[in-house]
Amino acid sequence: MTNIPIHETFQQTVQGEGYWAGTPADFIRLAGCPVRCSWCDTGYSDGGTGLPRLTQSIAELLAQLRSPYVVITGGEPFIHPKLPELVEAIGATNRKVSIETSGAFWQEIPQWVWVTLSPKEHISPQYPVKSQMWQRANEIKLVIATGSELDFYAQHLQLKESRPVFLQPEWTQREHTVPLVLELLNKFPRYRLSVQLHKYIGVE
Numbered sequence: 001m002t003n004i005p006i007h008e009t010f011q012q013t014v015q016g017e018g019y020w021a022g023t024p025a026d027f028i029r030l031a032g033c034p035v036r037c038s039w040c041d042t043g044y045s046d047g048g049t050g051l052p053r054l055t056q057s058i059a060e061l062l063a064q065l066r067s068p069y070v071v072i073t074g075g076e077p078f079i080h081p082k083l084p085e086l087v088e089a090i091g092a093t094n095r096k097v098s099i100e101t102s103g104a105f106w107q108e109i110p111q112w113v114w115v116t117l118s119p120k121e122h123i124s125p126q127y128p129v130k131s132q133m134w135q136r137a138n139e140i141k142l143v144i145a146t147g148s149e150l151d152f153y154a155q156h157l158q159l160k161e162s163r164p165v166f167l168q169p170e171w172t173q174r175e176h177t178v179p180l181v182l183e184l185l186n187k188f189p190r191y192r193l194s195v196q197l198h199k200y201i202g203v204e
Contacts, residue, residue, distance in 0.1 A: 002057060002058045002085055002086075003055045003056065004030065004055070004057075004058065004061070004080060004082050005032060005055055006028065006030060006053070006055070006056050007029040007031040007032075007054075007075055008027075009026070009061065010026070010027050011027075011064060011067065012026065013025060013198065013203050015069070015198075016196050016197040016203075017168060017194045017196055017197070017198075018164075019114075019116075020069070020098060021194065022197060024068070025071050026064070026065050026066055026067040026069070026070050026071070027070075027072075027204070028061060028072050028073070028086075029074060030075050030076075030077050030083075031053045031074070032053075032075045032076065032080075033074050033075040033076040033079070033102075034127070035076060035102050035127045058082075058085065058086055058089045061086070062089060062090065062093060065093065065095065067095075068094075069096045069097075070095050070096070070098070071097075071099075071100065072086065072099045072100070073099070074100070074101075076101060076105060077100070077101055078101050078104075078106060078107055079105050081107075083099075083107055083109065084108065084110075087099070091110065091113075096114070097114065098116060099114070099116065100118060100141075101115065101118070102118060102120045102129070103119050103121075103129035103137070104127035106132045106133060114138045116137070116138070116139050116140075117137035117140050117141070119142070121152070121153075122152040134156050134159070137163070138163070139164045139165070140156075140157065140163065140165045141194055142165070142166070142167055142168065143170050144168060144169055144177055144180060144181050145170040145173065145177060146180075147180055147184060150184065161190065165190070165192070166191070166193070167181045167191050167194065169181045169195065178195075181193060
């Protein structure tokens with residue numbers, strides 16, 4: 001039996017961010033992340049000390065699914081060796097799968113899986129985005145706190161201009177970051193806004 005460490009799961013909610021915002025979804029939040037973003041909204045700013053951690057089998061996770069679209073997030077999903085096996089098992093139920101990642105770790109996963117790259121290298125330089133992940137990502141989602149994030153990743157953002165890029169205001173400073181992102185969108189009209197819809201409507 002394949003077991004995976006889980007932070008939490010929740011069903012029949014909506015994807016609140018990025019390309020698939022507004023889509024009915026189930027979430028599987030895998031436990032653990034070493035990147036330590038200071039504004040992490042899932043509790044891993046200190047590496048996850050004291051956070052819930054439950055080991056579940058893939059069969060148990062599949063039995064919980066209710067929506068046709070499943071988001072695997074974290075933490076950092078790509079630190080888990082069993083991630084490809086989990087993805088394949090969900091896909092075998094004819095569900096769509098997205099994975100949200102910092103890009104600091106890499107594993108081969110099927111091409112049909114949607115990968116959301118939300119890079120954190122500007123915050124934690126010791127965790128640079130893997131070159132494979134820049135190539136593999138289906139969308140890029142930048143959390144904007146200062147606006148300097150666009151300069152930091154400019155070279156990578158210009159490589160594939162057909163790939164959607166979302167600018168997401170950092171939530172805890174949203175009175176400042178929402179106007180900042182709107183200003184950035186005027187300068188870079190090919191980018192799009194991501195507003196963490198789930199927080200505005202009060203769902204998980």
